Amino acid sequence: MLMYKHKPNTKRFAAVDLDPYGCPSVFLDSAVQSVQDGGLLLVTATDMAVLAGNSPETCYSKYGAALRIMLQCIESHANRYGRYTTPLLSISADFYIRVFVKVYSGAIHCKKTTSKLSMVYQCTGCDNFTLQPMGAFKPNPTEKNPQQMKAYLPAVPPVGEFCVNCNQRHHLGGPLWSAPIHDEAFVARVLTHVEDNMHLFGTARRIMGVLSMVREELQDVPLYYTMDKMFGRVHLETMPMLVMRSAILNAGYKVSYSHASRMSIKTAAPAQVLWDIIRTWEQIHPVKQAKLEADIVAKFIIKQEVKTPIDLTERQDANPSSRREGRVRFQFNPTPHWGPGSRAAVNVGDDKMSKSIKNQNKYSKSKKNAKRQHSSSEDDERKKANTGGETAL
Ligand SMILES: [Zn+2]
Structure with a gap:
């Protein structure tokens, strides 16, 4: 109002x-x-x-x-x-x-x-x-306005x-x-201001870390890939970030992190180039054949021919300066249940509690989940519901 x-x-x-x-x-x-x-x-x-x-x-x-x-x-x-x-x-x-x-x-x-x-x-x-x-x-240039769009x-x-x-x-x-x-100019100004006035900000080091990463982000690449997801897709252990970043640079493309994720890769390189890098890596660290046979998507990806010349040699400039300078870049959650609590009324109500207990029966139906159930007692479930943990969200 x-x-x-x-x-x-x-x-x-x-x-x-x-x-x-x-x-x-x-x-x-x-x-x-x-x-x-x-x-x-x-x-x-x-x-x-x-x-x-x-x-x-x-x-x-x-x-x-x-x-x-x-x-x-x-x-x-x-x-x-x-x-x-x-x-x-x-x-x-x-x-x-x-x-x-x-x-x-x-x-x-x-x-x-x-x-x-x-x-x-x-x-x-x-x-x-x-x-x-x-x-x-x-x-759309005209005589009057050659710059017209x-x-x-x-x-x-x-x-x-x-x-x-x-x-x-x-x-x-x-x-x-x-x-x-x-806005790069704005970010640079804020960063300079915080660096010059660290005593004013309790979390100055963190602000400086995040802003340094923001400045390094490729602005013209809107979304990012995540290493763990791509490697997980084809049942591989994730390769070192430095090797991946080097390989992208070696293939002639720019690369940056996103400040939002430590596993992120921002690059204008087509997905096919990234898969070519992963396929080349797979030749040295093969996926178990049985896993490939059981997963048609992973098999389709891995079995494709590598079309881009791939060079996995590590290079100095693959390490961003925010990392070389030891900036505070990604922060781990400092305590358990750190985050936005859920509304109290939703969590402590009887309905929520009984729903959480009711849901446990669902899990025990499958053998796989019964195993998980074994390690998570009813008390744990209650605790989660009360503290606004994943159950409540
Ligand atoms: Zn696809």
């Missing part, structure tokens, strides 16, 4: 910081209207499930898509009022995500929004993702019916924000 009362131009806020319990989406409509032109909107979300709406779970939980779904969501709210946003900094940390965007007025600029959004085709077999931009610009609708679809890497089909998710999610 406060934000709605501050909709008129003269009453708008210079900055609005939304940090609600759970999902911020219900506050976005008023928030985007109550920030002044060029003002700052800060949004924190701990519950991405609601914000992501109908997108499949896999889409918002993987590849750094959560931040981009949130940015798309804010932009779509802003566009309804002839306003648009520019991201300054977008952070995924611990159990929450937080974005910093500037809000501007100008209906004419809202037309450009589609060129900043994409749908994403996600392979059901190998998890590979392919972006489908919702709009784009191409040069023209909007057009890109042709669809960007993938065939079956994934070229693993021969499976796709799911469709999105839309998500596929334009840059950080």
Whole structure:
């Protein structure tokens, strides 16, 4: 209500910081209207499930898509009022995500929004993702204006019916924000400010670590691969990150981490190049034949011929400077149950408790899960339900 009362131009806020319990989406409509032109909107979300709406779970939980779904969501709210946003900094940390965007007025600029959004085709077999931009610009020079650009609708679809890497089909998710999610100049300024004033910030070292990683991220590569998922897909132990990064650089592509995951690989290299690296690695560390025979997707991937010349030789520049300098990059959760607790009423209610106990019978039906059940007593389940652990979420 406060934000709605501050909709008129003269009453708008210079900055609005939304940090609600759970999902911020219900506050976005008023928030985007109550920030002044060029003002700052800060949004924190701990519950991405609601914000992501109908997108499949896999889409918002993987590849750094959560931040981009949130940015798309804010932009779509802003566009309804002839306003648009520019991201300054977008952070995924611990159990929450937080974005910093500037809000501007100008209906004419809202037309450009589609060129900043994409749908994403996600392979059901190998998890590979392919972006489908919702709009784009191409040069349209005229005598009057040689720099003129023209909007057009890109042709669809960007993938065939079956994934070229693993021969499976796709799911469709999105839309998500596929334009840059950080403003490099802004990030550099914040980093310098924190470095010069460390005594003002209790977590200065952590802020500096995260911002250093953010600065190293490839801005023009929206999503990222994760090493453990790719190697797990073909039943291999994960290779050292340095070797993977070196191999990508040796193949002629840039590579960076995402600040959001220690196993992340951001690169413009096609998935086929990454699989070629993994296939080359597999020649030295073979997958057990029985595992391949039992998994047609893994077999399809591993048995493909290596088409890219692969060189696994490690190189110095594969080690990012944030790592060489020993910055605090990824933080482990400091205590058990660290994170957003669930609402107390939901957790301690009788219904929740009986549901948790009721569910235990389901597990014991299968032999495999009965084994797991053995190590997790009923008391443990109760404890989880009471402390807002995984059961409650
Ligand atoms: Zn695939």
